[in-house]
Amino acid sequence: MKYKSQAVAMPYFIAAIGLFVAQIVFGLILGMQYVVGDFLFPEIPFNVARMVHTNLLIVWLLFGFMGAAYYMVPEESETELFSPRLALAMFWVFLIAGALTIIGYLTVDYATLAKYTGNDILATMGREFLEQPLLTKIGIVVVALVFLFNITMTVLKGRKTAISVVLLLGLWGLAIFFLFSFYNPTNLVLDKYYWWWVVHLWVEGVWELIMAALLAFVLIKVTGVDREVIEKWLYVIIALALVTGIIGTGHHYYWIGTPEYWQWWGSIFSALEPIPFFAMTVFAFNMVNRRRREHPNKAAVLWALGTGVMAFLGAGVWGFLHTLAPVNYYTHGSQITAAHGHMAFYGAYVMVVITIISYAMPILRGRACNSPKAQVLEMWSFWLMTIAMVFITLFLTAAGILQVWLQRVAEEPMSFMAVQDQVALFYWMREWSGVVFFIGLLAYVASFFVKGKEQPAGA
Amino acid sequence: MRAACPPLPAPRTPPTLAGDLAIWIFILAELLAFGVFFIAYAFARANNPELFAAEQLALNRDAGAINTLLLLTASYFVVRAVHAAEAGQSRHGARWLVAALGCAAGFVAIKIGEYAAAFSAGISLSSSTFHMFYLSLTFFHFMHVLLGMVILGALWLNARRGLYGPHNMNGIESGAAYWHMVDLVWLILFPLVYVIR
Amino acid sequence: MSGTFTKAMARNVFYGGTVFFFLLFLALTLDTTKALPKTDNRHNITADVAAGKHIWETRNCLGCHTLLGEGAYYAPELGNVYKRRGPDFIKAWMMAQPTGTPGRRQMPNFHLSDEELDQLIAFLKYASEINTQNWPPNIEG
Numbered sequence: 001m002k003y004k005s006q007a008v009a010m011p012y013f014i015a016a017i018g019l020f021v022a023q024i025v026f027g028l029i030l031g032m033q034y035v036v037g038d039f040l041f042p043e044i045p046f047n048v049a050r051m052v053h054t055n056l057l058i059v060w061l062l063f064g065f066m067g068a069a070y071y072m073v074p075e076e077s078e079t080e081l082f083s084p085r086l087a088l089a090m091f092w093v094f095l096i097a098g099a100l101t102i103i104g105y106l107t108v109d110y111a112t113l114a115k116y117t118g119n120d121i122l123a124t125m126g127r128e129f130l131e132q133p134l135l136t137k138i139g140i141v142v143v144a145l146v147f148l149f150n151i152t153m154t155v156l157k158g159r160k161t162a163i164s165v166v167l168l169l170g171l172w173g174l175a176i177f178f179l180f181s182f183y184n185p186t187n188l189v190l191d192k193y194y195w196w197w198v199v200h201l202w203v204e205g206v207w208e209l210i211m212a213a214l215l216a217f218v219l220i221k222v223t224g225v226d227r228e229v230i231e232k233w234l235y236v237i238i239a240l241a242l243v244t245g246i247i248g249t250g251h252h253y254y255w256i257g258t259p260e261y262w263q264w265w266g267s268i269f270s271a272l273e274p275i276p277f278f279a280m281t282v283f284a285f286n287m288v289n290r291r292r293r294e295h296p297n298k299a300a301v302l303w304a305l306g307t308g309v310m311a312f313l314g315a316g317v318w319g320f321l322h323t324l325a326p327v328n329y330y331t332h333g334s335q336i337t338a339a340h341g342h343m344a345f346y347g348a349y350v351m352v353v354i355t356i357i358s359y360a361m362p363i364l365r366g367r368a369c370n371s372p373k374a375q376v377l378e379m380w381s382f383w384l385m386t387i388a389m390v391f392i393t394l395f396l397t398a399a400g401i402l403q404v405w406l407q408r409v410a411e412e413p414m415s416f417m418a419v420q421d422q423v424a425l426f427y428w429m430r431e432w433s434g435v436v437f438f439i440g441l442l443a444y445v446a447s448f449f450v451k452g453k454e455q456p457a458g459a
Numbered sequence: 460m461r462a463a464c465p466p467l468p469a470p471r472t473p474p475t476l477a478g479d480l481a482i483w484i485f486i487l488a489e490l491l492a493f494g495v496f497f498i499a500y501a502f503a504r505a506n507n508p509e510l511f512a513a514e515q516l517a518l519n520r521d522a523g524a525i526n527t528l529l530l531l532t533a534s535y536f537v538v539r540a541v542h543a544a545e546a547g548q549s550r551h552g553a554r555w556l557v558a559a560l561g562c563a564a565g566f567v568a569i570k571i572g573e574y575a576a577a578f579s580a581g582i583s584l585s586s587s588t589f590h591m592f593y594l595s596l597t598f599f600h601f602m603h604v605l606l607g608m609v610i611l612g613a614l615w616l617n618a619r620r621g622l623y624g625p626h627n628m629n630g631i632e633s634g635a636a637y638w639h640m641v642d643l644v645w646l647i648l649f650p651l652v653y654v655i656r
Numbered sequence: 657m658s659g660t661f662t663k664a665m666a667r668n669v670f671y672g673g674t675v676f677f678f679l680l681f682l683a684l685t686l687d688t689t690k691a692l693p694k695t696d697n698r699h700n701i702t703a704d705v706a707a708g709k710h711i712w713e714t715r716n717c718l719g720c721h722t723l724l725g726e727g728a729y730y731a732p733e734l735g736n737v738y739k740r741r742g743p744d745f746i747k748a749w750m751m752a753q754p755t756g757t758p759g760r761r762q763m764p765n766f767h768l769s770d771e772e773l774d775q776l777i778a779f780l781k782y783a784s785e786i787n788t789q790n791w792p793p794n795i796e797g
Contacts, residue, residue, distance in 0.1 A: 037760040041762040045720075046728070048719065051716065123714075126717070128718045131716060186709055188782070236485075242677060246678055246680075247681055253688075255788045257695050258692070259691045333722040333726060416732035416796060598683070
């Protein structure tokens with residue numbers, strides 16, 4: 001690596017992968033509970049397992065983003081990190097806070113946890129994805145601010161590139177919109193309205209800036225294409241993402257007590273939301289086709305291309321599938337939503353974090369690329385996980401279509417639980433796909449330990 | 460760092476990028492957004508012909524017509540400014556831009572008057588489907604006019620400093636293209652929402 | 657068009673476009689805020705409803721159920737459960753959990769007092785009267 005302080009990225013990446021494994025274990029538990037209802041009850045009720053599954057996802061992606069920033073920013077700014085010690089200290093604070101929260105979820109009754117963590121002073125818990133106790137939320141804000149301070153100071157004292165500026169904007173946006181998680185009015189409609197300012201403006205807003213910056217960085221490194229060209233396209237893509245995505249928030253405002261016109265605004269703008277993802281796919285393939293060098297890290301290139309394709313499929317295509325108000329009227333809150341959520345998160349954010357890890361980790365370990373043997377295993381893990389995720393999505397979509405039909409469209413609608421029995425076969429197939437995904441993930445972890453013929457790093 | 464890894468093939472020839480592609484992507488994206496909006500309008504109108512016809516009558520067509528003239532005039536002035544810059548008379552072009560800005564300001568003033576009248580009559584996004592479209596489409600366009608004015612203002616500052624000339628037309632041509640797009644959208648919007656019955 | 661579309665222009669489009677659409681979003685939010693009293697059933701928010709929402713949140717109900725279609729998809733929609741089942745059924749149901757039927761999905765017993773159950777039901781009643789533009793399509797949620 002070019003700068004010593006980039007090394008602080010390593011523990012972040014390791015923690016991210018570790019938490020990823022834990023997330024998938026809980027995913028398998030959830031999948032099992034869908035078909036064997038009393039599985040692990042009452043030790044781990046579904047709601048607890050789900051909270052752990054989704055919160056771990058968010059936390060490990062945040063670890064991945066922070067690790068990526070610590071790796072990229074010194075290299076982009078051409079200067080050492082402002083304070084590597086602060087970065088390391090925050091790593092431990094975040095890891096311990098995250099671990100304590102998960103242990104709290106698993107060992108303490110949720111209402112008791114709320115009582116002892118100040119939820120009566122400021123009630124913020126019990127809302128989807130924002131289940132964290134108040135103390136954890138404050139911890140997240142503190143860690144984020146210290147992290148942003150560290151990164152911003154580094155950028156300010158060094159070279160300012162488009163990539164580092166866009167990354168910073170994304171990370172600042174992430175922190176700022178998280179503040180809406182502290183706003184929880186009794187009025188349910190207002191509560192939901194601003195809840196989406198965290199959730200939607202994260203994943204279809206500022207996170208896309210982070211994702212695009214990560215992808216652009218890796219593409220510059222592995223293709224050798226001129227920085228001017230890549231950075232121009234970076235701006236084009238994120239402009240399209242925000243232009244469509246900000247008003248696209250409206251696709252969440254159809255049925256939650258907000259005025260009817262959101263059905264028009266939301267449909268129109270979210271119908272355009274696939275465009276930036278399509279542009280990103282075209283961009284990734286274009287840059288790799290125009291590459292001016294053959295980078296030896298084939299696995300990283302594969303992950304980068306995979307991100308483009310899967311983000312387009314998961315976020316773009318599967319998002320569009322149910323985004324128009326007349327369709328969403330029937331699909332809202334069904335397994336279709338779950339199908340979209342799984343593939344979009346995997347395709348956009350999981351894969352982009354793995355892309356940067358795949359590129360940076362060998363360098364952090366003192367070599368330009370892993371041995372061919374290790375790379376072959378990593379590429380196997382790519383295909384196993386990606387194909388498994390495609391099948392998870394397809395089975396959930398099938399379950400969702402059937403669910404919508406039986407429960408909402410049919411002349412004599414069936415009750416929710418009766419429908420769940422009808423679609424159990426698809427849930428079983430989803431669970432088996434999940435097992436394949438987990439095998440792929442284990443192969444991915446194993447690829448870090450494959451020795452093979454390694455080549456020492458040059459300069 | 461890469462020295463130890465498999466040997467690199469010779470670098471390929473540097474790629475050439477069609478330069479204007481990206482600005483056209485944006486203009487197409489804008490037209491697409493408006494286009495989808497117009498289709499949605501047509502769709503909603505087909506479902507409620509009486510409501511749309513009745514409420515359309517209440518709109519101030521004179522204000523709309525004057526605004527159409529103002530935007531067209533502004534577009535003409537922008538064209539003159541571009542020609543002036545092409546002829547190497549950037550500062551002269553700046554005066555044309557001021558005239559265009561004046562027309563745009565007139566548009567904004569009339570539009571604000573229209574909105575004030577609408578709001579005092581109790582028209583809002585939620586008062587009817589037609590009002591929803593009338594306000595949404597015109598306000599979306601209104602914001603484009605404001606952004607267009609910011610862009611014309613930036614062009615004016617540069618033109619006044621004599622920045623544009625036969626060899627530097629990129630900025631002023633791009634800004635002008637944006638303004639013409641705003642004008643073009645209005646030319647569809649005005650008959651669609653105000654006139655066609 | 658002469659010349660090329662430069663990185664600086666792409667950057668300006670990004671900043672301009674973002675500010676533009678964020679302002680538009682704020683304008684729509686302002687209008688929504690003004691229009692909400694007509695649809696969000698706020699005049700029926702009582703102390704009981706507030707307490708009920710607190711109970712709803714601290715039992716992590718959204719970890720299994722949906723409320724107006726948002727939450728987890730493991731258990732039935734509860735935005736309209738008040739209309740589907742009525743207060744007495746909800747109360748009896750909550751007290752009878754878990755069923756313990758082998759292989760069936762289990763709901764924990766939250767050991768709520770009678771007063772707490774009433775508050776939770778008040779919250780669900782309030783939620784069921786929000787104008788959701790006729791969603792869900794039918795009573796099954």
